[in-house]
Amino acid sequence: MESKRLKTIPEKVIIPLKQHNGVACKPLVNKGDQVLIGQKIGESVSYYSSDVHSSVCGEVLAIENAPNPDGNKVLSVIIKAVDSEETVAFVPANNPSQKDLIAIIQGAGIVEHYGAPTHTVLKPEGKKIDLVLINATASEWIGGKYATPTEYASQMMDALKLLMKASGALKGAIIVRKDDNDSIEAFEGVKVDGKALRVAPLLGTRRLGHYFKDQGSNIVVASQERILGRNILNFFTYNVTGRKVALGCNPTDVGVAVCGVKSAKALYDAVHEGKPYYETVISMEGAVNCPELIFVRIGTPFKDIISECTFNGEIGKIIANGVITGIAQYTDEVPVTKGTTRITLLTKEQVLRDESLDCIHCARCVDACPVSLLPTRLHVLAEQGRFDECRQMHIQFCIECGRCSFACPSKIHILQLIRYAKNAIEQAYEDATPKESSNLKLGCCGGE
Amino acid sequence: MNDTTTFLIESMAILGGLGLAVGLMLIFASKKFKVETNPLVEEIISVLPGVNCGACGYAGCSDFAERVVNENAPITGCPVGGFDVAKEIGGIMGQEVAEGEKQYPFIKCHGGLNCVDRFEYVGFEDCKAVMMLSDGEKGCSYGCMGRGTCVRACPFDALYIGDDRLPHVNKNLCTSCGLCISSCPNDILVFAKESERVHVRCVSHDKGKAVKEVCAVGCIGCKICEKNCPEQAITVTDFLAVIDQDKCTACGICVEKCPQNTIETR
């Protein structure tokens, strides 16, 4: 699982100042400034924010709204890159305390791929975390500097311990994919506290609690089926730990911090090398002839990555973050951000242009739904604007996995309609889902 | 003959007795089981036909009256009473439909096919849905996307998307309810009176060059109309011409002069 770097440094990079959910950063540079690799160019202005660093050496061309992979335009720093690898001085931390770790995470700009700044996940205001999970089911291997898979696995273990230390949690777990034999093998070879690790499958009604007891360890690795979805945190937490997360809350409300592989690796690098989060690994998929994993700088426009690859046919669709839940891009000028995990390219012929027909009530979507919703009814209610009834049918529980749309023989854009309704509900009922930065939700959600 | 008389008297006695009994019982019951109700409701009940036929869709006249008072049921909901009853209920509820000049929605964008698309969209046909995926399909981020959110908002089928990918209003069906206007994410639709003849069909605040790149009929803020208007009814602010309808005499000079054909008479 070797990952490759891009051969050339991109002509210019576009670094959005807001690569996380929360408050946008304040730019620290002006037009015309010279920057170095790893230089902080955006400073967080609140706890719910994360620093942004330059990934190249060069000159700031502009600070303006530029396209972002999430579909909207975001204030970004555009830097003209020069061919230089000059970095600012990186200071590795030596046995940092919990407080130091939180500061390192925020300062290194580590952000979960689902958007939350990692330090707010580990140390949410007013909440106590007692379990840290690394979700390795959805995102790919981070790659980077390691010789053998086992070394990678032990790096992960170290990262998990760092995360646990940062959050003050006593227990931690890594969840890998059931069919990902490489990872499972890698972890089977690692020793934790002198004991050989066993990857435990989550079977039936067994939850993590069982394995903590069973293995007599505070750190376990478990395997699970792959879950995709843009809103899976609560569902993932419930599936893995059995803790129910109330609507409008997130796993931190029940004492669980869910981190990604990338942020774990980034923390590892930040602590051991002092390196901020300015590089990431993305995978290329689709009709493309390319190494599967590519090590890129954050801010690299998609077109530079695409031009490194050979492509069979004409590009019809560029999708960031996977074909099931990803977002299609209307331009290849969008940059790789901390939230980007993969890029999928489809040819013109592969692009689906299905016209949606009337619902035939075949209930395939109902069978496919992992959270027992009735997508067949929700999509109609959404289309007719009956959002009240959508709420009564628990539309907020949708994890946006897209299985309903995938299964639909009438090719109805069910997921899009559900998101449309959720969006409308959020606007109409501002109290329904508390805003992220507000403390209103404190105490509203307890675990069970 | 005697038999017949007895028969008549007997039948009268029975039915009369029944009427008496029923009347007494009801009056007794209504006194004994009196429940205080909203006087407004009572008043409406007294105007309503009292047939309790259920044709209004509610459970009888008193239910309908209660819904009118408490839940804003339409005052025209009673099909039996018809218009007269509706007027009376309106009098009680203090609702008067002011019969002013009729207003219709007006589409303030003329882009449609004249405006370039940035990408091909496949999915749920709705402007807001497109907005959720990106900031709009058209090159002009102010203009009408023509995906028909307003059409679907109209409960009277009065709007439709024409061949030019712009919404059109069928005035015969329009009731001026304003639902389409509030549904538009880009605020393209506004109410316009029939007497207001001349309109600027553009809402773009982009600079002239940017507009020209994407739209053949957008307002470029050239100020020709402003200079030529004899009534000084047009002002260009922020690269967009605005007509003051109070001053406009519909002379048509601006319509002729506009290089982009943005201003229109209808």
Place this chain on the structure above:
Amino acid sequence: MVEKALFAIFLEGVFIKNFLIIQFLGLCSFVGVTKDVKSAAGMSGAVIFVMAMASTASYLLYTYILVPTEMTFLDLISFIVVIAALVQLVEFVVRKNIPSLYRSLGIYLPLITTNCAVLGVVLLNVQSQYNFMQSVVFGISAGVGYTIVMLMMASIRERSTFVSIPSSIRGLPQAFLIATMLSLAFVNYFWVIPI
């Protein structure tokens, strides 16, 4: 033997002589109050109650007042007066004493006075020369049959709001088309049951 006859009357009243879709009695409420399941259920509950009550009252009136005095030609007028008065009375009582019941069932009571299903039950009782128990059972069974069809109709119409229907068919025409199908099903299915 008596029990079986009662059961036969019950089955007949519910299915074979279903008031709504075989005998066409009470159609106003059928098309008016079946827009959602909840109100259909409330209406049906009220109908069952009033039908049972009206059957009782009218039987007593007919047997003990009209027949002895040979005033049977006054049946129609006296029945309607008695039903109207009874419904009104019940409404008063329920409204005063059990407000919660009034909200769920009582608001449908006035709708029933002029519901031909209730008067129909009473007249059919007299016409079929049922005795007291038979009258009451027939009244209840008519109400149960009414309920079943109302619930079917209401849930179907509720489901119909989730699908696209041409605007000229939406509403009453659709309700009648559904009634056609229900009627076809009832006419053809239930005669097979031997009673």
Place this chain on the structure above:
Amino acid sequence: MNVFSEFMRGITRDNPIFGLVLGLCPTLAVTTSVENAIGMSAGTAFVLVCSNIFISAMRKQIPSAVRLPIFIIIIATFVSIVRMIMEAYVPSMYTALGVFIPLIVVNCIIIGRAEAYANKNSIFPSFIDALGISTGFLLVLMVIGGIREILGTGQIVSFGYTLLSLPVNPAVTTMILPPGAFLTIGILMAVVNYQRAKKRAKGG
């Protein structure tokens, strides 16, 4: 007041079936033949006209608190009269219409017109109104009855005369069964709605 337009209103805009949607039960139940339809609407017309006249004549005397019971008594009286006369002089018709003759008493058309019109207008307009509504009712019943009879039995036989006879047989028996009634009125209503929507879109 234009007598003619007042009369026509009952046939077109305030048509009891397609306009006001009242009195559905007899409409569906007795329209197995044109003959029954005529008999039913004649009975209804008699009651409607009489009660409209009676109530509008007495409207000043009726206390509003008990107006409904009094209306019901008046209507029930006329219905009973119709019933007895029919039973005595046209027994075949009486048998065919069955329980629906006494059920005229709860026909919403009658009590609806009594309340909405006769209670507020003087005798002559009430009379015209009743005539118009009755004619509208008669026409609708005859149309439905005609459709059902011609399809259901292959011919229209009224009062002993064969008015129309289809060469094609066998007839669609379903049409004179209950489902046929629902089907006919459902399709008729859809057609009426379709025409109305078309007219409205054109600006009618």
Place this chain on the structure above:
Amino acid sequence: MSESNKDTVVVIGKLVLISVVAALLLAITYIPTQQQLELNVIAAQKAILAELVPGADNFDPVEGPANAEGEREVLYYRAVDESGNIVAYAFFQRQQGSQSMIVVAGAVDSSFSNVLGMDVLSHEETPGLGAKITTPAFQNQFRGVPLQQLALSRSGGSIDAITGATISSQAVVNALNTKINQVKAAEA
């Protein structure tokens, strides 16, 4: 007496008055129509009897035992020809059909071997289905049927049931069978 009580009395008075007037109107209509009704019934019965037994000159009613009020119910009729011989027995029988009571008229020859005919005096069966028992096509099947064959064809008899209206057809057959047996027993 307070104002409201006075109102109450007026209201009730008017209610009673209306009821009384209504009763009067009804009673006045009732008397002539009732007479007409009785005439109708008798005329109808006579017509049917004459049609069923064309050869008969007179019909002698056979009355049952008197009931509590001293009225005697007519059980059946003996049809006598000009010379006074009994040619047939005719009768009316009430029977529950699929929708209502059917009053069936029938006649059987004096030797109780053949049914002479059947007619329906009154019924309220479903139009188009059960109501077909009044059609000649159905009624003619009964002319001259031997008593043993008086059953629906599905039970081995010679009467074809009306399609879709087996219950009504069965009711007619049952009515005839029951009554003929009764007459037979009474005459024996």
Place this chain on the structure above:
Amino acid sequence: MDYTISAPPHIKSKFSFSSINRAKILALIPVSLASVYFFGMPALGIILAASLAAVATEYSIQRIFKKKVTIMDGHAALIGLMFALLTPPEAPIWIPIFGAFFAIAIGKHAFGGIGSYIFNPVLVAWVFVRSAWGDFMTPASIPSLGQLSDLVLENGAGLLVDVSPILLLSGVYLVYKKYIEWRVPLVFALTVFFFNQTVAFLSAVIGLIQEGVLNPLMYLSTMFIFLEVTDELSYVMVGIVFFGILFLATDTPTTPVTKNGRLIYGFACGLLVSIYGYFGNYVDGTIYGIFLANAIAAYIETKTLPAMFGHESLLERSYKRIMKRIPPSLKYEVISDE
């Protein structure tokens, strides 16, 4: 206009409405061929007439009302074919034509077209035609399973579809390939096949009670009734019942969408079919039973809406409560929330 934008997911399954319809038509072709082989030209005429009439009706309705013409999705042809299979071979040719017309015009389009109809159009048409011209639609004989070879080729076949029950099992392949949902047919079939056994069992038990038998072994022995094959089963193992289970009841717009709802619906179908079959025959029983079940499908759906995700069902709650009572030493495995 370089790239295409759409909402996720960007790939979709291969199933489409037309592929499902095509699969169903293909699955019905063997039995159609068998009926042509057995009944000869009349069967071929009926099948062709019904299919063509259905397609023609759909085409003209969609042209008249200016809708998109969707005859290529195969739904109209499928309805026509299914109606033809439910026609007796003796029927005059205008019966399938009218039936197909009625199915499409009233059964499908008057209710709003694909997905909007509440009653299976085939059944709507069949029930209407049957009640209008009962003589033509009554099969010459009520099919029953005389010997096992009747499963392959039924000699006393009534309707076209009764000709060969075994060929209808192509529907099982459709279930396997997920063209047809499995819950309804499974529960339906189980209910139909066990109904008579249950009736026999109950009557045996009641008989024992009436005789005053107290020996529990006698009662237990009546359980063996479920193992034997009752005579009634020969009336159940016929083509039309198989057809009803696999093709008529599984028409998706007429089934509830909820998972539990589909189970209940299957049971309701089975029960209604069996009751009619028990008193009457299974030919009419299958049709009328499913038709009536269609009417209550919407009610079943409203009553089985799924609870909030993660909400414990009654079963789970009671299980947990029982497990709490048991001392931990006795427990092997418990649902644990840590």
